[in-house]
Amino acid sequence: MADVAAKPIIELQHVTKIYPNGTVGLKDIDLNINHGEFVVIVGLSGAGKSTLLRAINRLHDISKGNILIDGESITEARGKSLRNIRRDIGMIFQSFNLVKRASVLRNVLTGRVAYYPAYKTTFNLFSKEDKQRAYEALQRVDMAEKVYNRADELSGGQQQRVSIARVLSQAPKIILADEPVASLDPQTTHKVMTDLKKINQELGMTVIVNLHSVELAKEFGTRIIGIRAGEVVFDGPVSETSDAQIAEIYAGQVEES
């Protein structure tokens, strides 16, 4: 059983992403992420952090290599098996991506959509269990009292917590968060990062967060991966990472500018 437990939840094998205009987003990346890790990805703007997350849940296709999710290739998956793998991966965006004119409850329920055949969600036939699950997800991020508010009545931090609840109701194995706190004030930032950390620790979901802030990376991450120009230039436990090493991730910029 030990070898089964040790299987990484995400494996990137020689992953290269070249955009149609020729820009190299990712260069031959080899990376394993294990079940239950809280990984923080840091690097300059344009380094390839978003490209990496979008490759993992196949929001876009990669040009070379292979990505395995819990042992299954998402790169090669088609149709139903692709949908099933995607269901295991929740995504959180900097801009929240809520349906602004819909209620908080309805937004969180959309996390369940992947579990229904298309005709059912068209007619809004969410089950009682799903509504209960959505409510519990909102409780977990302290947003239950806003369940009937419209999303656009909430502050940015509250909207991000609703988007976390939406991901929770999806019940994924992996949460990918692309600069989830970039547009939030420091206090709200702390709340959102703490929610993600709690979800990681209490529910065992693997979390990967792209962050601009090294301070946040050190405070919340257990592992730091540094990306520069589409390549992994650093990978290590936060506890053993020095400030000089982090500065090195950002190196190269000074000469260029």
Ligand SMILES: Nc1ncnc2c1ncn2[C@@H]1O[C@H](COP(=O)(O)OP(=O)(O)O)[C@@H](O)[C@H]1O
């Ligand atoms: N759709 C796209 N088409 C062409 N180039 C892109 C596209 N998206 C991102 N890039 C380029 O890929 C590189 C990595 O971008 P990105 O992953 O967004 O970086 P980060 O998230 O670290 O700021 C950058 O040079 C960026 O300009």
Ligand SMILES: [Mg+2]
């Ligand atoms: Mg980005």
